Amino acid sequence: MYTSLLGKRPVRIKVILFAAVLPVVLAFFACETGSDPDSTLPLAGPRSIQVTARDQALVLQWTKVAPAQGVIPSYEVYYGTTVDTRSVIKWGEVQSNTSQLVTATITELTNHQTYYVWVKAIYAGLGQSDFSPTEYSIPIPTPGTPGTLTITPGEQMLEVTWMAVEDAFTYEVYYQAAGSDGIPPAETAETMLTVSEAGVVILGLTNDTDYTIWVRARNTAGDSPAYSKGTGTPHVAASGPASAPSKPTVIPGDGKLTLTWNQVPGVPGYKLYYGTEDTFSTATEFPQTIPASSPIVSAELTGLTNGTLYYVWVKSWNSKGTSAAASPPESGTPLAKAAIDFSNLRFELGRATAEYIFAQDLPPSVFFPEGRPNTDRLTRVQETALGNLFTDGAAWYIRKQYPEENIDFVFLNGGYIDNGLPRGTITVGSISGIVQPDSRNAQFMLLTLTGAELKKFFNDTEGKIENIEPGDVSGVAHSGRGGPPNTKFFGMVSKEVRYTLRYYTPPELPNPPTEIEDAEPYQHGFIDTDALTLNGQAIVDNQDYRICTTNELASGEYFVQLVTGKDKKVIPTPFWHGVVEYISDQGMVTPKLDGRIKVEGGVPLPAPWVPGTLIKP
Helix, strand or coil: CCCCCCCCCCCCCCCCCCCCCHHHHHHHHHHCCCCCCCCCCCCCCCCCCCEEECCCCCEEEECCCCCCEEEEEEEEEEECCCCCCCCCEEEEEEEECCCCCCEEEECCCCCCCEEEEECCCCCCCECCCCCCCCCCEEECCCCCCCCCCCEECCCEEEEEEEECCCCEECCCCCCCCCCCCCCCCCHHHHHHHHHHCCEEEEEECCCCEEEEEEEEEEEECCCCCCEEEEEECCCCCCCCCCCCCCEEEEEECEEEEEEEECCCCCCCEEEEEEEEECCCHCCCCCCEEEEECCCCCEECCCCCCCCCEEEEEEEEEEEEEECCCCCCCCEEEECCCCCCCCEEEEEEEEECCCCEECCCCECCCCCCCCCCCCCEEEEHHCCCCHHHHHHHHHHHHHHHHHHHCCEEEEEEEEHCCCCCCEEEEEHHHHHHHHHHHHHHEEEEEEEEHHHHHHHHHCCCCCCCCCCCCCEEEHCCCECCCCCCCCCCCCCCCCCCEEEEECCCCCCCCCCCCCCCCCCCHHHCCCEHHHHHHHEEECCCCCCCCEEEEEHHHCCHHHHHHHCEEEEEEEEEEEHHHHHHHHHHHCCEEECCCCEEEEEEEECCCCCEEECCCCCCC
């Protein structure tokens, strides 16, 4: 029996009450560098708030607004247990600071109680803004430790399950071959999986080798106090699988059927069959083998004809063959979905199986002796499930709508994402609210780079930026931690790209802890050129590559400063609309990290960051 993470746990749903298209006059107030407004215009307030659940607390974060008539605003924070602003409680006032972000933490709240939050900008002598758009969230405690692991071996695989933990958003699964001393391995992507269900299938292991498995639960309040631990040994299959899967569930889509079924213990893969008659002997075998990946396996049958009834079957598979019997048949009729109403923020697109975490506490370091409570947005410093959702979704959209463009990968700046995605129903407003307000109108841009230019974009090997050592990641805009003229954002890439970013190892935290002003080890480092690959291959200097990004990025220093680009083409569709189309097509999305960007060294980050050994000369 598999226990799914679909039971009791808090759900945060975001309500966007501000229209996605704002009056033009407010554009002047969107950033700190805007000009002073005319006194007759409304006073601007925060246009979006990020809310992160903590234990008996909520952390609010927003981008500060521009001064009005030279007056730098402070901010008033409000909260309540209803959406009615007439019954709000004033939490307190927050002063502006040198950071572009303003943070407030509302404490002494009740866990599992829904709280609504607002912020106003206060201009001394001038007045105040209206309430910000409404957000709400639910404080939660840190999750408990997962229960005893049940480990079932199979061919080059281990199937691991455990009892679901209340309040867990996701689970981190670590594994290592024999010889472990009981401590989880270095948290690299090869030995870490992030899952939302209470179970996982680990594939690609070595038969007859003992493995140790560790599992911990996670939410935005923190990690479980300990790991659960177990061992298992994959083994060579003696024969084909004995058991067939149960009848699959079929969900119709546009030109496709999505199938889900329960994992058969010890089975590493499955074969699909389909036909227009309820007769297995005449069915067509789908060419791809579907790997097991979780207690609930899913697959898509694509290239089908809308309006035609299809019957489907599933067989268990291993290297010795398939199961003698197929699953009972199920049927479905592919149908095109209704057009998405982008003007309706409540238009439902699908469901997220778990929270897409946007921000998280960072551990202590020499630069932040007491840690850093969620002010470091994870999309700006490392690979995230949110970044993967947006880049992979955009890649799917362009390949579906513009296959002739033959794009190689998608690049997007981490600052484009400005909020998290809660578990549960996803709406047009959910995705619109994630996007940084000033970037909501950014459109798709396609451009071509040579391999040599592409290498310079990822790694400034020539040292074109003054006073930056050749090869230093501070010389390229996507490094995330470089100083001027760097734009201080982190690059998000679609799944075709892989690379390792190595920062210099910072000094140890002193005792007693004191903040170190010199942040050089955090700002400088190198991309491992041997690890920079596209579709598993090294980048070729004289080969052309087609890149998908936004017109906002392609016209800025992100590309122009280091590369020229050619064959530029603007697709007049907002970038986030493509992500919406992808989610609608999938129907259900799950947070995933796959190790496309590995970060080593520098300031400690949440997993899969690993300590680095790169020492600055």
